[in-house]
Amino acid sequence: MRSIGEMARESGLGVSALRFYDRTGVLVPARVDPVSGYRWYDPAQLEEARLLARLRRAGMPLADVRLVLAGWSGADKDLVGELLQAHLRRLERDLSDARDEFSTLQELLAYRENTLTSRLVTTVRLTASAPELAAALDAVRFACSTDPELPMLGGVLFDIEEAALRVVATDRYRMAVARAGATGHGGPAVQVVVPAPLVDAMRALVNGEEPVRLSADGDRVTLETGDGQASGRRLDHDFPDYRRLVHLPTGRRALVDVAVFRKAVESGPVRTSEVRHQDGASYDLSVLKVAHDGTVVVCDDGDDDQNQVAVNREFLLDAIAAGGRDRLVLEFGVPTAPIAIRRPDDEETFSLLMPVRLEH
Structure with a gap:
């Protein structure tokens, strides 16, 4: 047996x-x-x-x-x-229908690209707090995509507004957003996608307390500090409208001690028999739920609670580390909605992890 x-x-x-x-x-x-x-x-x-x-x-x-x-x-x-x-005939028919729909979508996209005005090229200059910018980049860098088929996600979005600089990264399965204070830009909001290697070069320079200067001129982005300069071409792609993706239904919140929770995730049960493929790599799942006493539990195989949510364990550990706090807030909605990982003292810096459907 x-x-x-x-x-x-x-x-x-x-x-x-x-x-x-x-x-x-x-x-x-x-x-x-x-x-x-x-x-x-x-x-x-x-x-x-x-x-x-x-x-x-x-x-x-x-x-x-x-x-x-x-x-x-x-x-x-x-x-x-x-x-x-x-069943094979159904699959072939569905594939044919899907191809027809995608062909129509490609035609619509081509039409939109031909009718939209060309991208506005403008010069942007602003000053940002070095500690805030460093913390913001640390909070989002882990979520950059490495998928060569999606080059627009292979960097960090710098969303520049009058008094704030928001940085955003996503690889579709996770998203991270953070904010740093900024001054000197009085024009309309501008978005620039900075490639990941240039982001890393910028982060290496941002170690002091003095303000840093950020500029975008045409296709070049430059960060200047008292110790040096990092400059390069921005990505010539539009970033997804992240603001439409971060508004989640109100969920149940649970405050976790990061050290305790990380240990529970690292040593807790995983669904090793449910190895999936994402970007060509297999990975394990941590299945979470909020218990009646408000604690977050890493579920074992015998737990069939309908409110449990499965997420990529490696992504979860990355998001916890990027949270940068001893305590974090985990927000759970319905099992099909992303899990939000937030700082108790900073609502504008957070990560979202897409749930993974468990096999049935």
């Missing part, structure tokens, strides 16, 4: 997915311990579990999966073949 953990590792289905398929009657364990409720599977069920994993990865609806499994174990191979072919 195989334990549920062994079945998960050998089949490619997550532990939570195996529990789900048990509850729905798709793949029922051969034996369930009447005292502990622990599930045990017959060795012959491994083939069915692997087949189930393949069918679900192919996006087959659960109702059809039931019939395929029933036909697979019986003599009705014609039914299985017909169901597989029908």
Whole structure:
């Protein structure tokens, strides 16, 4: 007999997915311990579990999966073949429809690019607090993208307003926003995307207490301090409208001690059987929830709370480190909404982590 953990590792289905398929009657364990409720599977069920994993990865609806499994174990191979072919035809039809929609979207985008006026080229000069700018860059740098197919996300947005400089970074799966005080710019708001290597060069210079001077002239961005200068070309791409992405529904807030929480995440359970691929790399999940006493709990595999949220563990640890405080506020909305990680004393510096859907 195989334990549920062994079945998960050998089949490619997550532990939570195996529990789900048990509850729905798709793949029922051969034996369930009447005292502990622990599930045990017959060795012959491994083939069915692997087949189930393949069918679900192919996006087959659960109702059809039931019939395929029933036909697979019986003599009705014609039914299985017909169901597989029908699903393949649906996938091909859906792909054709998606291509048509994307073709239309590309035409609309080309039309917008031809009708919009050219980008305004202006010279911007401002002065910023060195400690504030350093702290702001430290708070967002971890969220820069390294995806070569999305060059517009491979840097930090400098969003310049009359009395503030906001810096923003995102790789789609996480976003970080921070603010530094600024003076000297009296014109309209200007946005400049600074490539990550230039951001790192700027950060290396911003170590003192004296104000620093930032300028953007055409396609060049320059930071000057008493110790030197970092200058380079800005990215010739528009950054997403981050302001539309940071307004989240009001959620439940929990204050965490960073040292204690980091230790709980680092040593706590992960969904190792639910390894996913993001940007071509596999990663583990930490599953979180707010307990009744207001503490944030790292859930184990046996916790089926509907309000738990799964996030990339490495991203979570990065965001905690970038928070730069002994205590941070974690804000949870619905399980499909991002988790917000905020500073108790600074509402304008925060990180957002996209949730990861757990397999069922």
